[in-house]
Every structure is written in C-alpha cells, then in structure tokens.
Amino acid sequence: MILDVKDLRVYYNTRHGTVKAVDSVSFDLDKKEILGIAGESGCGKTTTVLSIMKLLPPNASIEGGEILFRGKDIIKISDSELRKIRWSEISMIFQSSMNALNPVIKIRDQIGEAILIHEKVPEEEVKKRTDNLAKLVGLQSSRFDSYPHEFSGGMKQRSVIAMSLACNPSILIADEPTTALDVIVQAKILKMINEIKKKTGVALIWVTHDLSVIAEVCDRVLVMYAGKIVEEARVQQLIENPKHPYVQKMLNSFPSLSKSRNERLSFIEGSPPSLLSPPSGCRFHPRCNYKTARCVDVEPEPVNVGKDHKVICHLYN
Numbered sequence: 001m002i003l004d005v006k007d008l009r010v011y012y013n014t015r016h017g018t019v020k021a022v023d024s025v026s027f028d029l030d031k032k033e034i035l036g037i038a039g040e041s042g043c044g045k046t047t048t049v050l051s052i053m054k055l056l057p058p059n060a061s062i063e064g065g066e067i068l069f070r071g072k073d074i075i076k077i078s079d080s081e082l083r084k085i086r087w088s089e090i091s092m093i094f095q096s097s098m099n100a101l102n103p104v105i106k107i108r109d110q111i112g113e114a115i116l117i118h119e120k121v122p123e124e125e126v127k128k129r130t131d132n133l134a135k136l137v138g139l140q141s142s143r144f145d146s147y148p149h150e151f152s153g154g155m156k157q158r159s160v161i162a163m164s165l166a167c168n169p170s171i172l173i174a175d176e177p178t179t180a181l182d183v184i185v186q187a188k189i190l191k192m193i194n195e196i197k198k199k200t201g202v203a204l205i206w207v208t209h210d211l212s213v214i215a216e217v218c219d220r221v222l223v224m225y226a227g228k229i230v231e232e233a234r235v236q237q238l239i240e241n242p243k244h245p246y247v248q249k250m251l252n253s254f255p256s257l258s259k260s261r262n263e264r265l266s267f268i269e270g271s272p273p274s275l276l277s278p279p280s281g282c283r284f285h286p287r288c289n290y291k292t293a294r295c296v297d298v299e300p301e302p303v304n305v306g307k308d309h310k311v312i313c314h315l316y317n
Contacts (some may be wrong), residue, residue, distance in 0.1 A: 002170060002203055003029040003052070008065035010047050010056065017276045021047045021060070023227040029171065034197060034204040036218035036235070038211055042272055043224040045207045046095065049173045052205075053092055054082055069171075088118045091164040092173040096180060098156035101148040107159050108144035114166045133162040136199065138192055154185035158192070165200065175207045190216050211250060215239055220308070223247050226273050226283040233309040243311040246284050282314065290315060 010022040022044040029035050037045050050056050052067055054074060067074040069090065074082065094100065102110055111133060112126040121129075131141035137158040148156060157177060164172055174193070178186040194217060197204060206218055214221050214235060221238050223231045223246070231244040242248045252266040270287040273279050279286055285295040294314050303316040 001028050002031050002070065004066070004068040005048075005052070006066040006068070008048065008051060008067065009063040010044075010051050011061055011063050012057075013059050013061070014276075019275045020227055020278060021275060022051065023278075024065075025224070025227075025229055026065075027222055027229065027232065029203055029205060031170075031203055032197070032201050033220065034206060034218045036214035036221040037205060037207045037224060038209065038214050038221055039224035040209055040272060042275075044227040045209075045224055046175055048224075049092070049175055049205060049207055052173065053086060053090060055092075084118075087114060087164075087169065088167040089169055090171045090173065091167070091169040093160055093164050093175060093177045095175050097160045097177070098153060098180070101156060101159065103148050106145055106147055107151070111144065111159070111163045111166050114163055118167050129166070130162075133165060136165065136196060137162045138188075153181055154188065157181060157185075157189060161189075161192075161196075165196070165202070168200070169202060171203045171205065173205045173207070176209070178213065179208075186213075193217055211239075212254065223250070226278055227275055228283060229312065230284065231311045231313075233306075237306065237309050241306075241309075243305050243309070243316065244284075244313050245288050245290055245315075282312075 005028065006026050008022055008025045012019040012021055025044070025048055027035070037048065039045050047056070047060070051062060052074065062075055069085065074085070101107070108130050111130050115121065115126050115129060130144055134141040134144050139155065139158055143155070151159065161177070178189050181189065190213065196202070206214070208214060218235050221233060221235050222229050223244070225246050231238065231242065231247045238247065239251065242251055246268070249266055249268045253268070255265060268287055273283055273286065281297050282295045282300050285291040288295065292314065298314070300312050300314045300317070302310050302312050305311050305316055
C-alpha cells in the first residue's frame with residue numbers, strides 16, 4: 001500500500017455556513033493500481049484529491065483524518081517537506097489543465113521547468129528526458145519546441161500528462177482529464193494512460209463522473225454521494241453486481257446494447273442534498289425507493305458483501 005486515507009473530513013467556510021464537502025472518507029491505494037473515484041458533480045471527488053496534494057482553496061480546511069503516504073501523514077508535514085513530495089512523488093492532472101499551459105512559453109521549457117525545480121540536472125539531461133516524455137505520450141519530440149496555441153486540444157492534454165510524469169512520480173492523480181475532449185480523442189487518451197501505467201508502474205487515482213471511463217481504465221472504484229463513499233468494489237464486480245441503490249440507478253441510466261429498443265432508461269428523481277445541512281441518517285434516503293425509518297434516523301456503516309466489495313447501506317446489515 002502506497003497511500004492510506006483514513007476518516008478524512010474537509011469543510012468549506014462560506015457566508016451561508018459550513019459545507020461538509022468530504023465527510024469521513026477512507027480508502028487506500030496500492031502500488032501500480034488504478035483507483036477510480038466516481039460520482040455526480042458536487043459529491044466531493046475533487047476536494048478529496050486536492051486534499052491529498054494539500055492544494056485546497058483558502059476557505060477550505062481539513063477538519064480531521066489522516067492522509068498517509070508511505071506511512072507519513074501529509075496533513076501534518078511542513079510546507080517545505082510537502083514541496084519535495086509534490087510532483088516528484090505525487091503529481092496531478094487538473095480539471096481543464098490543458099488551458100493552464102503558459103501561452104508564451106514553449107512546451108519543452110514548461111516541462112523542463114518542472115524537472116529543474118525538483119532536480120539538479122544539466123540542460124542536456126532535461127532535453128533527453130523531455131524527448132522521452134514526448135515519445136511516452138505519443139508525440140514527436142520536435143513538437144515540444146512549439147507553443148501551446150500550435151497544439152490541438154488532445155495534443156495539449158498529452159503535453160500536460162507528460163508534464164505530470166516529468167519527475168517520475170509514484171502516484172498520479174487525474175481529475176477528469178478527458179472531459180473537455182471529443183470521444184475519439186478521449187479513447188486515444190485512455191489507451192495511452194493504460195500504456196503509460198504498464199511502462200512506468202505509476203499508481204493512478206482517476207476522478208470522473210463517467211462510469212464508462214472507470215470501466216475502461218480502472219482496477220477498483222469508489223462511488224461517492226454527498227461527501228461520502230457509498231460503495232467500493234473491483235470494477236467488474238461493481239458493473240455486474242452493484243449493491244447500493246444509488247449505484248444501481250446510476251448504472252441503469254446508461255444505454256445498453258442488450259436492452260430492447262423500447263426499454264426506457266431509468267433516472268434518479270430529485271436533486272443531491274445541500275451539504276450546508278445534509279440529511280440525517282443515510283444521505284441518499286430522500287431519493288431512495290427502499291428507505292425505511294432507520295435510513296432516516298441512523299447513518300449506515302460499511303458492510304462487506306463479497307471479496308473486495310463494500311457497501312454503506314442498511315439494506316445489507
């Protein structure tokens with residue numbers, strides 16, 4: 001195990017009150033594993049992974065829990081120690097990160113800067129490494145001597161992925177890296193990510209709202225709802241045998257080749273709750289068809305429903 005997150009709680013202080021964006025979230029990550037974190041917008045996915053990097057906005061605070069990287073709690077270490085870990089040990093592809101490239105600096109220089117900040121290496125070594133990174137992400141090395149405006153969206157995203165791998169990190173966090181791309185480019189990026197994992201052995205945390213992407217690239221998946229994890233399983237287990245009502249409805253809302261042409265897709269009625277004042281008990285109970293009085297009053301505990309399969313739901317207690 002390379003990363004172990006225990007009982008993480010992250011709150012935002014707003015003028016309307018305290019938003020409990022991440023509330024008692026626990027999970028771990030093994031070496032060379034691809035872990036997916038799925039859920040609809042606002043469920044706490046991005047806040048969870050930003051906490052690992054300690055890149056939260058000023059109005060956010062980590063109220064409790066541990067984030068253990070190689071046994072060291074990231075929450076408690078100093079800023080100078082954290083700067084040594086960021087990018088060299090844990091790096092990140094941010095949402096819409098391809099728009100964060102500096103428009104007046106060549107791609108090679110931007111990637112080289114990330115290397116030089118963390119390592120004292122000669123310029124010849126930087127050029128050699130950026131050439132190798134270009135090859136790794138499927139680009140000609142000469143293209144790194146171009147400016148961002150000369151690249152397509154897919155090429156920019158490949159460049160950002162190359163930058164995230166510049167210092168050979170142990171963990172790569174990808175926060176919805178294919179959302180702004182068309183489906184053809186998405187497919188190429190997903191294939192490339194799988195090849196990179198095989199070549200480098202990097203462990204990945206893949207954040208997305210799209211379960212079809214999770215099924216394509218991940219080994220294991222966590223599904224979040226309203227700041228909490230509701231189900232955790234191997235990807236194949238989750239797709240074939242979802243347990244939590246929320247996850248079942250999510251999967252049933254996808255079109256399938258096996259469904260008849262006249263069969264209607266299901267949907268989840270209502271809206272996600274406000275995290276300023278989340279519901280008591282199970283946070284999904286206002287939208288659940290199986291709710292009981294216990295669901296309203298008592299928060300459910302994790303239940304093992306199979307090997308490497310855990311669900312947080314009263315139906316299985």
